Amino acid sequence: xxxxxxxxxxxxxxxxxxxxxxxxxxxxxxxxxxxxxxxxxxxxxxxxxxxxxxxxxxxxxxxxxxxxxxxxxxxxxxxxxxxxxxxxxxxxxxxxxxxxxxxxxxxxxxxxxxxxxxxxxxxxxxxxx
Amino acid sequence: xxxxxxxxxxxxxxxxxxxxxxxxxxxxxxxxxxxxxxxxxxxxxxxxxxxxxxxxxxxxxxxxxxxxxxxxxxxxxxxxxxxxxxxxxxxxxxxxxxxxxxxxxxxxxxxxxxxxxxxxxxxxxxxxxxxxxxxxxxxxxxxxxxxxxxxxxxxxxxxxxxxxxxxxxxxxxxxxxxxxxxxxxxxxxxxxxxxxxxxxxxxxxxxxxxxxxxxxxxxxxxxxxxxxxxxxxxxxxxx
Amino acid sequence: xxxxxxxxxxxxxxxxxxxxxxxxxxxxxxxxxxxxxxxxxxxxxxxxxxxxxxxxxxxxxxxxxxxxxxxxxxxxxxxxxxxxxxxxxxxxxxxxxxxxxxxxxxxxx
Amino acid sequence: xxxxxxxxxxxxxxxxxxxxxxxxxxxxxxxxxxxxxxxxxxxxxxxxxxxxxxxxxxxxxxxxxxxxxxxxxxxxxxxxxxxxxxxxxxxxxxxxxxxxxxxxxxxxxxxxxxxxxxxxxxxxxxxxxxxxxxxxxxxxxxxxxxxxxxxxxxxxxxxxxxxxxxxxxxxxxxxxxxxxxxxxxxxxxxxxxxxxxxxxxxxxxxxxxxxxxxxxxxxxxxxxxxxxxxxxxxxxxxxxxxxxxxxxxxxxxxxxxxxxxxxxxxxxxxxxxxxxxxxxxxxxxxxxxxxxxxxxxxxxxxxxxxxxxxxxxxxxxxxxxxxxxxxxxxxxxxxxxxxxxxxxxxxxxxxxxxxxxxxxxxxxxxxxxxxxxxxxxxxxxxxxx
Numbered sequence: 001x002x003x004x005x006x007x008x009x010x011x012x013x014x015x016x017x018x019x020x021x022x023x024x025x026x027x028x029x030x031x032x033x034x035x036x037x038x039x040x041x042x043x044x045x046x047x048x049x050x051x052x053x054x055x056x057x058x059x060x061x062x063x064x065x066x067x068x069x070x071x072x073x074x075x076x077x078x079x080x081x082x083x084x085x086x087x088x089x090x091x092x093x094x095x096x097x098x099x100x101x102x103x104x105x106x107x108x109x110x111x112x113x114x115x116x117x118x119x120x121x122x123x124x125x126x127x128x129x
Numbered sequence: 130x131x132x133x134x135x136x137x138x139x140x141x142x143x144x145x146x147x148x149x150x151x152x153x154x155x156x157x158x159x160x161x162x163x164x165x166x167x168x169x170x171x172x173x174x175x176x177x178x179x180x181x182x183x184x185x186x187x188x189x190x191x192x193x194x195x196x197x198x199x200x201x202x203x204x205x206x207x208x209x210x211x212x213x214x215x216x217x218x219x220x221x222x223x224x225x226x227x228x229x230x231x232x233x234x235x236x237x238x239x240x241x242x243x244x245x246x247x248x249x250x251x252x253x254x255x256x257x258x259x260x261x262x263x264x265x266x267x268x269x270x271x272x273x274x275x276x277x278x279x280x281x282x283x284x285x286x287x288x289x290x291x292x293x294x295x296x297x298x299x300x301x302x303x304x305x306x307x308x309x310x311x312x313x314x315x316x317x318x319x320x321x322x323x324x325x326x327x328x329x330x331x332x333x334x335x336x337x338x339x340x341x342x343x344x345x346x347x348x349x350x351x352x353x354x355x356x357x358x359x360x361x362x363x364x365x366x367x368x
Numbered sequence: 369x370x371x372x373x374x375x376x377x378x379x380x381x382x383x384x385x386x387x388x389x390x391x392x393x394x395x396x397x398x399x400x401x402x403x404x405x406x407x408x409x410x411x412x413x414x415x416x417x418x419x420x421x422x423x424x425x426x427x428x429x430x431x432x433x434x435x436x437x438x439x440x441x442x443x444x445x446x447x448x449x450x451x452x453x454x455x456x457x458x459x460x461x462x463x464x465x466x467x468x469x470x471x472x473x474x475x476x477x
Numbered sequence: 478x479x480x481x482x483x484x485x486x487x488x489x490x491x492x493x494x495x496x497x498x499x500x501x502x503x504x505x506x507x508x509x510x511x512x513x514x515x516x517x518x519x520x521x522x523x524x525x526x527x528x529x530x531x532x533x534x535x536x537x538x539x540x541x542x543x544x545x546x547x548x549x550x551x552x553x554x555x556x557x558x559x560x561x562x563x564x565x566x567x568x569x570x571x572x573x574x575x576x577x578x579x580x581x582x583x584x585x586x587x588x589x590x591x592x593x594x595x596x597x598x599x600x601x602x603x604x605x606x607x608x609x610x611x612x613x614x615x616x617x618x619x620x621x622x623x624x625x626x627x628x629x630x631x632x633x634x635x636x637x638x639x640x641x642x643x644x645x646x647x648x649x650x651x652x653x654x655x656x657x658x659x660x661x662x663x664x665x666x667x668x669x670x671x672x673x674x675x676x677x678x679x680x681x682x683x684x685x686x687x688x689x690x691x692x693x694x695x696x697x698x699x700x701x702x703x704x705x706x707x708x709x710x711x712x713x714x715x716x717x718x719x720x721x722x723x724x725x726x727x728x729x730x731x732x733x734x735x736x737x738x739x740x741x742x743x744x745x746x747x748x749x750x751x752x753x754x755x756x757x758x759x760x761x762x763x764x765x766x767x768x769x770x771x772x773x774x775x776x777x778x779x780x781x782x783x784x785x786x787x788x789x790x791x792x793x794x795x796x797x798x799x800x801x802x803x804x805x806x807x808x809x810x811x812x813x814x815x816x817x818x819x820x821x822x823x824x825x826x827x828x829x830x831x832x833x834x835x836x837x838x839x840x841x842x843x844x845x846x847x848x849x850x851x852x853x854x855x856x857x858x859x860x861x862x
Contacts, residue, residue, distance in 0.1 A: 034436070179512045182514075189515075240859055
C-alpha cells in the first residue's frame with residue numbers, strides 16, 4: 001500500500017496523534033529498546049578497561065560513583081524495568097491473553113516501573129552515600 | 130440549534146492539502162456524517178467523501194476524527210463541543226484520492242485473497258430449534274472491512290507488505306471455521322515475517338474497531354495456533 | 369522471530385536479575401572493584417551464566433534492531449544482507465565479550 | 478453488436494441494470510456522482526422482502542418480492558443473511574388480520590405459516606411475551622453496499638466501465654435524440670462528453686432531476702423514512718408487525734445490531750434530509766412494544782433516506798398509499814428518443830427492474846436478446862476492487 005515516502009514510513013510508528021495507551025506503550029518499548037542497545041554497546045566498550053588492569057578500572061569505578069553517573073544509572077533502571085515489564089505484557093497480549101485489559105496492564109506496568117525505579121534510586125544513593 | 134465547526138482536510142493529489150473550516154448548523158442528536166453530507170449539499174459540492182449505509186454496516190465512511198479513526202455514521206456530534214473545531218482527515222496507509230477519500234482497493238484485494246465468505250454460522254441459533262426449511266442460521270461476519278484498524282496500526286505505517294489486522298483476523302476466522310477453504314495456504318500466508326509475527330501488539334486495531342472484531346486477540350490466537358503447530362511438527366510430527 | 373524475541377526476553381528477565389543482583393546489589397558500594405571482578409568471574413558457574421547472559425542479551429538486542437530496521441520498508445534482498453550483517457556483528461560482540469571475560473578470569477587462576 | 482448504453486446511478490437499480498446489459502453483450506458505462514450505493518440503496522433498511530409486508534395491500538409488489546427473493550438467494554448468497562422473518566400480532570386488531578394475511582400470502586405465493594406463540598418466544602427470547610400470534614415467512618437481510626458491489630463486480634468482469642465520483646451535468650442531443658451525457662469528474666473537476674446510444678436513468682429519488690435535465694418529466698415522489706440502529710442484536714429473525722404497513726413496524730437484525738424502521742414523509746430535496754425529532758421518538762416507542770428494553774444496547778446511528786416512489790394519476794401522493802412496484806418509462810412518448818428511466822421498486826426487486834429496463838432498451842434498438850440474470854451467479858463484491 002504505497003502512500004508515504006520512505007522516511008515517513010520509517011518514522012510512522014513515532015507518530016502518536018490519535019493513538020492511545022497501546023500505541024504509547026509500543027513507542028516507549030521501542031525508545032527504551034533503542035536506548036538499551038546503545039547502553040549495551042557502551043557497557044561492553046567500557047568493560048575493556050578491565051583488560052587494562054586494576055588502575056584503569058578502579059579509577060573508572062570511582063568516577064561511576066559520582067552523583068551524575070548515579071543519576072544516569074537511575075535512568076537506565078527506569079528503561080530496563082519498563083522494557084522488561086512491558087515485555088511481559090506484550091508477550092501475553094501477543095498470544096491473545098488479556099487483550100481487553102491491555103490499557104490497564106499498561107498503567108500497571110508504568111506504576112510498577114516508577115515505583116521500583118524510585119526504590120532502586122533510593123537504594124543506589126543510600127549504598128554509595 | 131448549535132453550530133458546529135468542522136475542519137476538513139481538503140485538496141487533491143499533487144497539491145498540498147490544507148484544513149478548512151466549515152460551520153454547520155445541526156442538532157446535537159445528529160451524527161458527523163450528517164454534518165459532512167450537509168456541507169457537501171449546501172456549501173461545497175466538490176467535497177469528496179465515502180459513505181453508503183449510515184449505520185456502520187458498509188464500512189465506507191472511515192476517517193480520522195481529531196486524529197482518531199472513526200466511522201462518521203456512528204460518531205455523534207454530542208461528543209464534541211460547538212466551541213472547538215472537529216478535525217476530520219482521511220484514513221492513513223491508503224492511497225489518497227482527495228479530500229476525505231482514500232482508495233481501499235489494496236485492502237480489499239488482500240481480503241479477497243483470504244476469500245472467507247461474509248456469511249457465518251449464527252452463534253445465536255446454535256442451541257435453538259430452527260424454523261422449518263432452514264438448516265443453519267446464518268449471519269454476516271462482524272468485519273465490515275472499513276480499514277480503521279489498518280489506519281490505526283503503527284506497523285502498517287512502516288511496512289507496506291504487512292498483511293494488516295483485518296486480513297489476519299479474517300485468516301483467524303477462517304481457521305476457526307474453515308468451511309471449504311484452503312486453510313494450509315492461508316496459514317502459510319500468516320506464518321510469515323510480514324504476517325502474524327510482524328504485529329508489535331500496539332493494540333490500536335482493537336481499540337478503534339467499530340464492529341467487535343478484536344483483531345489483536347485474533348492475531349494472538351493465530352500465533353498460539355501456529356506455535357502449537359510448530360511444536361507438534363517438531364515433537365509429535367511422526368504421526 | 370517473534371517467538372525468539374519473546375523467549376530471549378523472558379530468559380533475560382532471569383539472567384538480568386541475576387546479573388544485577390550479583391554485580392551490584394550484593395556488592396558493597398554497588399560496583400565491583402577490579403579484584404572483585406576477577407574473583408567473581410573465576411567461579412565456573414558464574415562465568416557460564418554471564419556468558420549465557422551475554423549471548424542472550426546480544427541476540428535480543430540485535431533482533432530488536434532488525435525489527436526496527438524492517439520498518440524502513442526494506443525489501444527481501446536488503447533484509448538478507450541485514451540479517452548477515454547483524455549476525456556478524458553479534459559474533460563479533462560475543463567473541464569480544466568471551467575474550468574479555470576469559471582474559472580477566474585468567475588473571476585470577 | 479456494439480451499442481453503448483450509459484447508466485446513470487450506481488445504486489441497486491443502476492448496478493443490476495449494468496449487470497444485465499453487460500450480460501446481454503452491450504457496451505456499458507455507469508456514471509455515479511458519489512460512492513457506490515451512497516444514495517437510497519446504501520441507507521436501506523436491509524430487508525430482503527418475502528413480500529409479506531405488501532401481501533394485503535399491494536399484491537403485485539408482493540409477488541415481485543417473493544420471486545426476486547428466491548432468485549437473489551441463488552445468485553448472491555454472499556450478501557444475504559438467511560434468517561427468516563416473523564409477523565407478530567401485538568394486539569387484538571393485529572390478530573384480526575391474521576387470517577386475511579395468511580390468505581393473502583397464499584394468494585401471492587409467499588410460503589407463510591403460523592407458529593405457536595411459545596415456539597416464537599423460544600426462537601426470539603427478547604420478543605414481547607404478550608404477543609398474540611406469530612407467522613413465519615422467508616424474509617432475510619442483505620448488505621446494501623455489497624449487494625450493489627456484487628452486481629457491479631460482475632458487470633465489470635463482463636466489460637462494463639464504472640465511473641464513480643463522476644456527475645452528470647447535462648445531456649447531449651442530436652436533434653430530439655439523446656446522444657450522450659456531459660459529465661464532470663469530481664476528483665479533477667474536468668468535464669467531458671460520453672457518447673452513447675441509449676441513456677438509462679437509474680437515479681432513484683433523483684431521477685426526476687435527471688429527467689428534467691433531458692427536458693422530460695418523471696413522476697417520482699421522493700418519500701423519506703427514518704431508521705434507528707441499536708448496538709445489540711435483539712432478534713435473530715426479521716420482526717414485522719402483523720398489520721397494514723405503518724410507521725415503526727419492522728425490526729431488522731444485522732450482525733450484532735438491530736434496526737427499527739421506518740416512517741414516511743414527502744421531501745423536496747433528497748440531497749440532505751434533516752431528521753425530525755418526533756420520528757425518532759415514535760420509532761423508539763414502537764420498538765419498545767416489540768422488544769421491551771430495545772435501546773438498552775445503546776443507539777448506534779440514526780439515518781434517513783428518500784425512497785423513489787412512483788406517483789400515478791389520481792392517487793394522492795402519500796407515501797404509504799403509493800405502490801412499491803416499479804415503472805419503466807420510455808421517454809420516446811415524451812418526444813425524447815434514446816432515453817429510458819427505471820424507478821420505483823424495492824431493493825429486493827432490483828434485478829427485475831433491471832430486466833424490465835434492459836428489455837425496453839433492447840426493444841428500442843430492435844434487438845431480441847434473452848435476459849440471463851436469473852441464473853447467472855454473481856461474483857464476490859470484492860471482485861469490484
